[in-house]
Amino acid sequence: MAEIKTLAATMRAGTGKGAARSTRREGRIPGVIYGGGDPAEPIALDYREVNKLIYAGHFLTTQFEIEIDGAKQRVIPRDYQLDPVKDLPLHVDFLRLKPGSTLKVEVPVHIVNGEACPGVKKGGTINVVRHSIEMRVPADAIPDAVTVDAAALDINDSVHLATLPLPPGCRATQPERDYTIANITPPAVVPEDPAAAAAAAAPKGKGGKAAPAAAPAAKKK
Numbered sequence: 001m002a003e004i005k006t007l008a009a010t011m012r013a014g015t016g017k018g019a020a021r022s023t024r025r026e027g028r029i030p031g032v033i034y035g036g037g038d039p040a041e042p043i044a045l046d047y048r049e050v051n052k053l054i055y056a057g058h059f060l061t062t063q064f065e066i067e068i069d070g071a072k073q074r075v076i077p078r079d080y081q082l083d084p085v086k087d088l089p090l091h092v093d094f095l096r097l098k099p100g101s102t103l104k105v106e107v108p109v110h111i112v113n114g115e116a117c118p119g120v121k122k123g124g125t126i127n128v129v130r131h132s133i134e135m136r137v138p139a140d141a142i143p144d145a146v147t148v149d150a151a152a153l154d155i156n157d158s159v160h161l162a163t164l165p166l167p168p169g170c171r172a173t174q175p176e177r178d179y180t181i182a183n184i185t186p187p188a189v190v191p192e193d194p195a196a197a198a199a200a201a202a203p204k205g206k207g208g209k210a211a212p213a214a215a216p217a218a219k220k221k
Helices: 017-024 047-055 193-200
Strands: 005-011 030-035 038-046 064-068 073-082 090-095 102-112 125-128 132-138 148-150 158-160 180-185
Touching: 005 047, 017 030, 017 090, 030 047, 038 047, 038 064, 038 090, 047 090, 102 125, 102 180
Parallel strands: 005 064, 030 090, 102 148
Antiparallel strands: 005 038, 030 038, 064 073, 073 090, 102 132, 125 180, 158 180
16 A cells, blocks of 8 residues: 555635635635545645645545644545646545545556566567556555566466456456456567568569569670
8 A cells, every 4th residue: 555645734714616716826726525424625735735746646546644723634536627728736626535435446557577478578569458447445455556467478368357366355346347457469570581572572474473584685795
């Protein structure tokens, strides 16, 4: 499980578009914490910190402890909005994580031992079909990634969901589909036989047969 990061916030006095614009003018990002059976809480966060966290990657699978007036809540981002022109953060939604609860997340797929697998050594390529897997996971044990060990894969071998070991307490949301996670594709270009290539390149005579070689020119006496 990834490290739980801390994030400071303050309560927002109002809700709606006008209150959100006022929060942004103050250099802060409006947000909301919801779920877990408790009322939704409108909050304001530091703009620079939120912007850095979003563009650092994996924001929607990172757990945070948000501290508001000395009280801490375990949350995970569920959505965020960016300005359509400037790509700057406008709003963030957080889901409360209660002990014993589960949630649905997209967990990234990581391929290991790819360079050592027989298929790659023979010139094949690892083709990642699914870069993430939608799973229901424990709220207090969200995995960083699902690991695919490619060490034994040969050309045309594949890894399917049903054969992939998932982290403890996690299950795929669509196990009945058993989709392909990754496979080894053969080399795109097959080496050409030199003799066959020469025959194919020779000029053709009537009936599609190769034209006879031209007779050497007679020497002048």
